[in-house]
Each structure stands twice: as C-alpha cells, then as structure tokens.
Amino acid sequence: MHGCDLLVVGSANAxxxxxxxxxxxAGETVLGSDLAVHPGGKGANQAVAAARLGARAALLARVGDDAHGRLLLDSLRDAGVxxxxxxxxxxxxGVALITVDPSGDNSIVVSPGANARLTPADVRAAREVLASAAVVSLQxxxxxxxxxxxxxxxxxxTRVVLNPSPPADLPAHVLAACDPLVVNEHEARFLLGGPPDAGPEPGATPGPGPYEEWARALLGRGPRSVVVTLGAAGALVCGPGGTSLVPSPAVRAVDTTGAGDAFTGALAWRLGVGDGLEAAVRFAVRVGAAAVTRTGAQASFPTAEEVDRL
Structure with missing residues (x-):
C-alpha cells in the first residue's frame, strides 16, 4: 500500500x-493590466491540480520564509496537498513573471529563487517519502x-513521470526511467535537436502529422512511453504498442497558464491509482481543457465534478 498516490518533486513559485x-x-515596452499575484510553479501546480481532483498528493519543494512562500503553503494546504x-x-x-495576450497564450520568465536550492541531499533526506509514492512527477x-x-x-x-520544462538535455538514466516522458511541441523539438521556439504558427491547431514521428523518435531515446501534448488538438500517446491520438473537448480558451501542469498532474494521479496510460491521458486532456477556460494557474484547476460536466 502506497502512502500517497502522487508525490510531486519540483518548483513552487509566486x-x-x-x-x-x-x-x-525586443527593446519594446507595452502597457499591461494591474498586476495579479497567484500561487504557481510547475511542481506546486501539479500537486494542487491532482489534489483538487481527489488525489492523495504531496509536494517536495523549497520556498522562502516570506510572503510568497506563505501564499504558496496556504494554497497547497487549502487544496489538500x-x-x-x-x-x-x-x-x-521563486517568482514567475507572466504576460497573457488576448488569445490566452502566455510568455513566462522564471526567477528560480528557493527552487534552485532543492538539492540531491534534500532528496536523499526524503527517501522514505519517495519510497511511499505510487508515482513521482518531476519537472x-x-x-x-x-x-x-x-x-x-x-x-x-514507483512510476516516474517527467515533463522536461524548461527543456534541457537529459541523462540517459533519467530518460530510461520516464513512463511517460510528457512534452509539448517545443520541448519535443528541443530534445530532438531542434530549436525550442519552432512549431506551428500562432493560433494554429496542430494535428498528429509530424508529432507521431517525433513521439517515436523520442521513444527511441530511452523512455518507456511518451506523451506529446497538442493544445486544442489533445495529446498523442506513444508506447511500445504504437501511437494513438486522444482528442480534447472544444472549449473557449481564456488563459493557458498552468494548463500543461493541470494535464500532467491529472495524468500522474490517474496512473498512480491504476489507470492505463491512454485512459489516464483521456482524463487529463479534459482536465487541461477545463483549466484554460478560467484565468490564473491554480485558481483555474477543476474539481472532478467539473471535469465530469465538461
């Protein structure tokens, strides 16, 4: 019996x-709206997304002893993490600086802060927590x-789920542990040797086309399975048995901030309670779709009842 369905090891940002x-x-100044401060960070986001859906979720992270750290801890506890x-x-x-345009697309710059001080020694000290988890999710x-x-x-x-964001070259033993490796099109291109900022034209809805080739190529690098997220088109699942496209429900996107984290947190939780990979992805695409219909990251994450209604 595992102590928790999901342990997220990762970042916590304001x-x-x-x-x-x-x-x-470059070199241009534009005016924005009033600044809003929300709890975020890919690790905290995934943990909150899973807990809000009903998961027994825990987070291994570092925050400062400051107002932003207290904001994050309160949000995590309120969600049941x-x-x-x-x-x-x-x-x-840590702090993330986020701009959101009228289409809901965002650009993000992260100042890591305490996240950069989460060390291998901290991981070794948490060995018992790691051993008690059904799934460990990483970014x-x-x-x-x-x-x-x-x-x-x-x-x-313990099953390992990894979203390599922001993208970086991964050691072979890390890739070999991923089941699945979860990437968007930019992360996939980076890992395959292309520029991370290339991909579909803004506003385009991607189809499975080249992504099937990318998924199979990534699978050949060592992970046990691969999931490529395709925004409004859903997600592509790739494993030893082949590939399949899981469509997303059509929704009106308001803000995509945190949607990928909601997807990955939901996916990792469903794997932790025994779902197969494709079934977990089918649930996760609905969670991600629900998340883009509201503003913010953690504030946009749905409950299980809201996902069912979608």
Missing part, C-alpha cells in the same frame, strides 16, 4: 501576471542533478 494586448518585441515534505527558508521564494524548474537523484532514489515499485 506567479506575477499581467494581461497585454500583445507581447513586446500534504506539505510535510516542503522545505522553508534560506532564500526568497525541470529545479536543478537537473536533483531530478537525477530522484530517479536514483525512488523504489522499484
């Missing part, structure tokens, strides 16, 4: 969000050596 008519070009593994103090809480807003230490530390019965 999201500083402003809406703009268009994102600025076990914050026992969260470490506090030593440096300011790359914490040091890569810390991610690698998690992979070395988890028990043989």
């Amino acid at each position: 999201d500083l969000v402003t809406a703009v008519e268009r994102r600025p070009a 076990d914050t026992g593994p969260v470490l506090t103090g030593g440096t300011p809480t 790359l807003e914490i040091p890569l050596e810390t991610v690698a230490e998690v992979v070395r530390t988890v028990g043989p019965g």
